Amino acid sequence: MRTSNATSLAIGVLTASLTVGCAATPPTGPATDISHQVTAVAPIAPVANGTSNGTLVSQVDYESFASLLSETDTVPPHIDAPGPSHLPSLIDDALANNPRLAKLQSEYQAAAARSRYVDKLPDPVFGVNVFGNPLETAAGSQRANMNVGQAIPWLAKLDAQQQQACLEAMAIHAEFEAARLAVTAQVATGWYRLYVIDKQIETAVANQELLESLIDVANAGVSTGTTTQGDVLLGTLELSQLEERLLALRKQRTSVQAEMNRWIGRSAATAVVTDTTIAHNDVSLDADALLQLAMSHQPEIQAAQLRSQATRWGVEVARLSRRPEFRLSASYFMTDDNRPASSVVNVGEDPWAIGVQMSLPLRRTKYDAIANEAGWKHHAAHETLQGIVDQYDAMILEQVAEARRASETAALYDATILPQARQTLAADQDAYANSKADFDRVIRDYRTLLTLELGYHQAIGELAIARVKLEQLAGQTLGIESSDAE
Numbered sequence: 001m002r003t004s005n006a007t008s009l010a011i012g013v014l015t016a017s018l019t020v021g022c023a024a025t026p027p028t029g030p031a032t033d034i035s036h037q038v039t040a041v042a043p044i045a046p047v048a049n050g051t052s053n054g055t056l057v058s059q060v061d062y063e064s065f066a067s068l069l070s071e072t073d074t075v076p077p078h079i080d081a082p083g084p085s086h087l088p089s090l091i092d093d094a095l096a097n098n099p100r101l102a103k104l105q106s107e108y109q110a111a112a113a114r115s116r117y118v119d120k121l122p123d124p125v126f127g128v129n130v131f132g133n134p135l136e137t138a139a140g141s142q143r144a145n146m147n148v149g150q151a152i153p154w155l156a157k158l159d160a161q162q163q164q165a166c167l168e169a170m171a172i173h174a175e176f177e178a179a180r181l182a183v184t185a186q187v188a189t190g191w192y193r194l195y196v197i198d199k200q201i202e203t204a205v206a207n208q209e210l211l212e213s214l215i216d217v218a219n220a221g222v223s224t225g226t227t228t229q230g231d232v233l234l235g236t237l238e239l240s241q242l243e244e245r246l247l248a249l250r251k252q253r254t255s256v257q258a259e260m261n262r263w264i265g266r267s268a269a270t271a272v273v274t275d276t277t278i279a280h281n282d283v284s285l286d287a288d289a290l291l292q293l294a295m296s297h298q299p300e301i302q303a304a305q306l307r308s309q310a311t312r313w314g315v316e317v318a319r320l321s322r323r324p325e326f327r328l329s330a331s332y333f334m335t336d337d338n339r340p341a342s343s344v345v346n347v348g349e350d351p352w353a354i355g356v357q358m359s360l361p362l363r364r365t366k367y368d369a370i371a372n373e374a375g376w377k378h379h380a381a382h383e384t385l386q387g388i389v390d391q392y393d394a395m396i397l398e399q400v401a402e403a404r405r406a407s408e409t410a411a412l413y414d415a416t417i418l419p420q421a422r423q424t425l426a427a428d429q430d431a432y433a434n435s436k437a438d439f440d441r442v443i444r445d446y447r448t449l450l451t452l453e454l455g456y457h458q459a460i461g462e463l464a465i466a467r468v469k470l471e472q473l474a475g476q477t478l479g480i481e482s483s484d485a486e
Contacts, residue, residue: 086275087188087191090187090191090264090272091187091188093265094187094265095180095183095184096265097266098263099265100179100183104172104175104179105176107172108169111168111172112169112173114165114169115165115168118162118165119158119159119161120158121153121158122150122151122153124149125149125150126147126149127146127147127149128145128146129145129147130143131143131144134336138339138342138344138345139335139348139349140336140338140339140348141336142333142334142335142351143334145331146331146332146334147329147330147331147332148329148330149329149330150327150328151325151326151327152326152327153325154323154324156320156323157323160313160316160317161313163316164310164311164313164314167306167307167309167310167313168310170306171303171306171307171310174302174306175300175303178298178299178300178303181299181472182472185472186260186263187260187264189465189468190257190260190272191260191272191274192465193256193465194253194257194260195274196457196460196461197252197253198274199457200454200458201250203453203454204242204245204246205246207450207453208239208246210446211238211239211242211446214235214432214439214443214446215232215239217429217432217433218235218439221435226435227435227439230439234443235439235443238443257270257271260272278461278464287396287397287400290396290400290474290478291393293475294392294396294474294475295389297475297476298392298475300388300392301392304388305385307381307384307385308378308381308385310381311374312378314374314378315371315375315378318367318370318374318375319371321361321367321370321371322367324358324359324360325359326356326357326358326359327356327357327358328355329355329356329357330355331352331353332350333350333351335350335351336348392473395473396470396474399469399473402466403463403467403470406459406462406463406466407463409455409459410456410459410460413452414456418452418456421445421448421452424448424449425442425448425449428442428445
């Protein structure tokens with residue numbers, strides 16, 4: 001077999017062109033890496049009638065992919081909470097062990113990996129044909145041929161597909177950060193609920209001791225004839241009811257502790273210790289300011305914005321699907337040198353061929369349907385974004401009102417109601433000891449004080465929980481001034 005220099009040169013040029021592929025005309029956007037550095041994006045107008053006539057959103061801005069994958073502290077796990085170690089360490093454990101976070105992290109890694117290959121060319125195809133009976137030609141017998149082919153999609157479509165994949169991966173990463181905020185808020189909420197229950201148990205035990213002292217006074221009065229046995233029985237009944245309240249509080253604590261340990265990802269029976277006091281925090285930010293913070297820092301809103309952008313690139317992919325795809329091919333026929341010399345043909349010369357094929361996107365209804373599908377998906381994503389913004393607006397307003405109510409209630413209890421209730425009980429205790437007041441009145445004062453003390457600690461806990469939820473909604477910790485209220 002003989003191969004001319006021209007044949008070798010042509011095959012070499014074709015092979016080089018197939019190897020280069022898209023590198024000859026690279027996409028206009030970056031090709032591989034994506035970044036979690038997401039900024040707030042203005043809502044995108046919906047697609048009219050399932051198609052898009054607007055300006056395409058800007059392409060993804062990238063940082064090093066390795067730095068993104070190694071980022072481990074993108075959402076601050078620490079809430080400005082009391083205690084040097086309790087709550088922050090519990091939050092750290094929850095962020096490290098929560099199975100939902102591990103699931104979202106794996107989904108993000110998978111989506112990020114997809115963004116690194118979706119814009120690449122299909123694999124080239126190589127084939128060999130061996131003829132059962134040689135193909136006899138004037139130049140010689142052809143027993144086999146080789147061919148190689150490379151499909152080349154529309155390059156702009158590949159770039160659009162990669163942009164869409166990158167934005168989808170970034171949306172999953174934003175959902176991962178939103179889940180971190182949710183886990184942080186759940187653990188902190190459980191911790192503050194435990195604090196309230198512990199303070200209620202502490203208050204009930206203190207009132208139990210007070211009630212026992214009142215019963216002792218009543219017994220002393222019975223022995224001297226100044227009171228009746230009914231006072232002792234009434235005090236004993238009240239003591240039994242208080243013991244029942246303590247049993248209910250301890251059961252409630254066990255349930256809250258088990259739920260909190262579930263979020264942390266450890267045994268439900270693991271003990272959780274709360275602090276003895278927490279600060280009385282006054283919320284001074286208004287709902288509009290918090291909504292602006294949420295628009296800039298809330299990962300769930302950012303995820304919806306990114307998905308809206310991703311579907312907009314999906315509209316572009318659908319539009320470019322109407323463009324033809326190409327296929328380059330080269331064939332080489334191996335020919336035996338088994339013919340007499342001829343002046344007409346080159347005996348034994350191996351023929352070769354270069355071919356180009358092009359798809360013909362003729363089915364208009366098919367591509368109209370593809371465009372409509374992408375357009376309506378983008379419209380749905382845009383409406384989802386608007387719905388999430390409205391939802392956060394309502395939740396922020398609700399939590400601000402709840403925080404203000406709890407703060408004002410705690411301040412009212414601390415400054416006015418509790419001191420007056422304690423003074424009333426002390427005065428009636430002295431009067432009862434001097435036989436100038438009924439035991440029923442003292443018990444009524446005791447019940448009132450117990451209810452007010454439990455309500456005070458409940459208000460302090462509700463204020464702390466409202467602040468935790470506001471920080472979750474805003475997407476960052478809030479600089480709220482605090483003052484001890486004990």
